[in-house]
Amino acid sequence: MQPLHRRRKEKGRGGGRGDQFDPSQRPGGTTLSYRPCGKKSDPAGLLENENEQLQQQLRETVDENGRLHKVLKERDFEIKQLHKKIEEERLALLGTSGVPGDVAATKIVELAKQNRHMTAEVEKEKTKVKQLNNRIKELEKEAATATFPGDRFANLGTFPGRNLSGDRFCESPEMKALQEKLTAANFKVSEFRNQLQTTKQELKMTQKLLANEVGEDVNIQNLLSTPGTWRGRAQQILILQGKVRDLENQLGHSRSRLSESSTEEEAVSLADSRKTSASKKNLQRIRSLEKEKKEALEKLSGEHNTLLKDYEELKQKLDGSKARNKVLSHEVKTLKEQISTLLDKGKHDDELVDALLSQQKEMQAILKNLSQQDERTKESHQNLEQQLSVEVQKQNCLIEQLKQMVAEREARVKELEEEVQQFTSQVNQIGSLNTTEIIASTLVIFASASSLVYRGSLLPPFPTQVLFFFFFFLLFRIVEPDNLDMKTVKIQIAEYKALGQAAEAERGKLIEMVNILQKRVDDSTTKVWEADKKLQEQQRRYIALEQQFEHLKTESGKNSATGLASTAQPHNSTRLDWNVGERSGPPSAQRSEVPLESQIEELSTRLAIQMDENESLKMALQDSAKTKEEDFRLYQETVGQVKDIFLQALRQQKQDRT
Structure with a gap:
């Protein structure tokens, strides 16, 4: 028996291992089927959903396997109990155990005692019933003597007690109590009779069993007095x-x-x-x-x-x-x-x-689609990297140009400061000359100033206007009889201060633009770095999923190899076809065998990917438009500040003139 139990346990374990991926053993009959998500366009999202579904199904199979192991253990325990019962019954039939014989003997003795006790109680109840009947008869006689006259007393024996007594006899409380007692006693007697009949039947059954077991004409007391067992005699x-x-x-x-x-x-x-x-x-x-x-x-x-x-x-x-x-x-x-x-x-x-x-097969088709999507994403990433590199180069060129402009403006400011010093020295020299010499010197100053202004093409036209205004104002003041050297010097200083303020404002705005461009370059580099990082993560996930797929493929190959010999040949052929498909791509016949639903889902995923790419390009265009608008606004602000500076200088000159 022990080797049989071991074989059953081994078979139960083998069945538990084989049923780990059995979809029919699970409640509801769920199978490991792929549920494509048409709404999600990200391949990583699709793979994560598929992985979660497979993990959930694996948990369900593990739980079902545990339940089956528990059921097998319970069945083994029940089989052991049944074997024990069979052994006990076999030993009892062979007569090896003497305990049931002793139990039967004690039961017979107990039943005999109960029978005696019941017979005694029945006899007691019978005597009570007789006494009560005698008492009833006496009472009936007394009632008859009390109710009927003497001539009718001879016929009392022919009438029952109830008819003779009449209504008065029924109405007496003593008679009612006696009748109730009589009914109760009759009920008890009937119960005891039923119990006696059942005990007699049980005694007959036990006697038959003893006769079959011990033999006829055998005294039970002798069997009880003799030591040892008597079963099987x-x-x-x-x-x-x-x-x-x-x-x-x-x-x-x-x-x-x-x-x-x-x-x-x-x-x-x-x-x-x-x-x-x-x-x-x-x-x-x-x-x-x-x-x-x-x-x-x-x-x-x-x-x-x-x-x-x-x-x-x-x-x-x-x-x-x-x-x-x-x-x-x-x-x-x-x-x-x-x-x-x-x-x-x-x-x-x-x-x-x-x-x-x-x-x-479905997973292979999905992997092919995902590989195509990865190639497309790689191409889109490469295009974005090229665009970002071009934008970075453009921004670097703009930064270099702005740096050159700032350097030229600083050099121009230094030259203007030197010219201002020269003008101040010339004005001081003019103070000691007469009008003709002053006019000639002013013409020379104006010519030198105009040559300095038009020497650089990056400055705005406002300083030239200011110089013309300054020239006419200086001539006017020189022509005037009440000309003073200090006023001309102050006017000239105010002009040069206005020029310096305009140059400083332009310089500050240009520096601000350079900082903004530098921030944009940094943001673009961070975006490129993040995109590279995401691409590396996607590649790692893709590699991990490929490894998982290969592992599942090998496991399924092992499971199919352990199957029947008839199913081994088509399995091998399908494996060869898959390997060829992985190396050379699916043929046109296999593509035609793909159902329309899968083709529609594939096209929907492609369309979603294109929509995402279009949205990303729109976002990039919007960002570039915003940057251009900001640059234009900064240029307008610089021009406005320069205009305000020159207008303020002109107003101040007019006020000084008035």
Whole structure:
């Protein structure tokens, strides 16, 4: 029995391992099917969703496997309990256990005691009923004497008590109480009678069982008084009776032989009575024959005993072989059931292999689509990197130009400061000259200033206007009779201050623009770095998913290899086709075999990817437009500030002039 239990446990473990990916063993019959997400355009999102679904299904299969293991353990425990019960029943039938016999004897004794007690109670109740009946009769007589006259008293015996007593007799409380007691007593008597009948039936059943077990005409008290067990004595008695019959037959044969020999000896003695010597010899021969017969009888009795022992041993062996045959038949039944379960499991495994093959084909198609999407994303990333590099180069060129402009403006400011110093020295020299010399010197100053102004083309036209205004104002002041040298110097200083303020304002705005451009360059570099990082992460995920797919592919190949031999050839052919498809791409026939739903989903994913790319390009265009608007606004602000500075200077000159 122990090796059978071990085999069952091993088979249960093997079945638990084989059922880990069995979709039919799960509630609801869920299979490992791919559910494509048409709404999500990101390939990483699709792969994450697929991975989550597979993990959830794997958890469900693990939970189902644990439940099946628990059910198997419970079934093994039930089988062990049944085997124990069968062994106990077999031992009870063989008569090895004496406990049930003692229990039956004690039960019989208890039932006998209950029967005696019940009979005693019944007798008590009968006596009570008799007393109550006598009391009722006496009361009826008393009531009759009280109600009826003397001439009718002779006919009382013909009428029942209730009719004679009338309404007054029924209305008496004593009679009511007695009637209630009588009904209760009758009810108890009926109950006790029923109990007596049931106990009698049980006693009859137990007596029949004892008669079948012990034999008829056997005293139970003697059985209880004798020590040891008495179960199976009828069988022993039958065996002993058979042995006694065999021995009696053997003794009859031996006696018949002895009688025959004795008759022969008597005839010989009568025939040879005259020959005493011959009779003596015959007597000696007879004695020797008797000895030989006795020895033969002893030998036969020994052989008989040995044969009886052999018979008992053979009987025991036959009983053991019968029990063994029963056990083997039970094992054959269990093995047939296991074979049927294994065949069903093989069918389920074949279905699982087919489902896994179809799912693997779908996964290959998905991987091809994802590889194409990755290539497209790589191309889009490369285009974006090229655009960003071009924009960065443009911005670097603008920064360099602005730096050159700032350097030129600073050099121009220095030159103007030097010119202002020269003008101040010339104005001081003009103060000591007359009008003609002053006019000539102013013309020279104006010419030099105009040459300085038009020497650089980057300055705005406002300083030239201011210089013209300053020239006419200086001529006007020189022509005036009340001309003073200090006023001209102040005007000239104010002009140069205005020029310096305008240059400083332009310089500040240009520096601000340079900082803004530098920030844009930094932002673009960070974006490029983040895009590279995301691309590397996507590549890593793609590689990990490819490895997982290869692992699943190898596992499915192993599972299909462990299947039936009939299903091995198409599995190998499908593997070859897949390897060829991975190396050279799917042929047109396989593409035509793809269903329309998958093609529509693929086109929807492509369209979503294109929409995302268009949105990203729109965002890039909007960002570039915003940057251009900001640059234009900064240019306008610089021009406005310069205008305000020159207008303020002109107003101040007008005020000074007035």
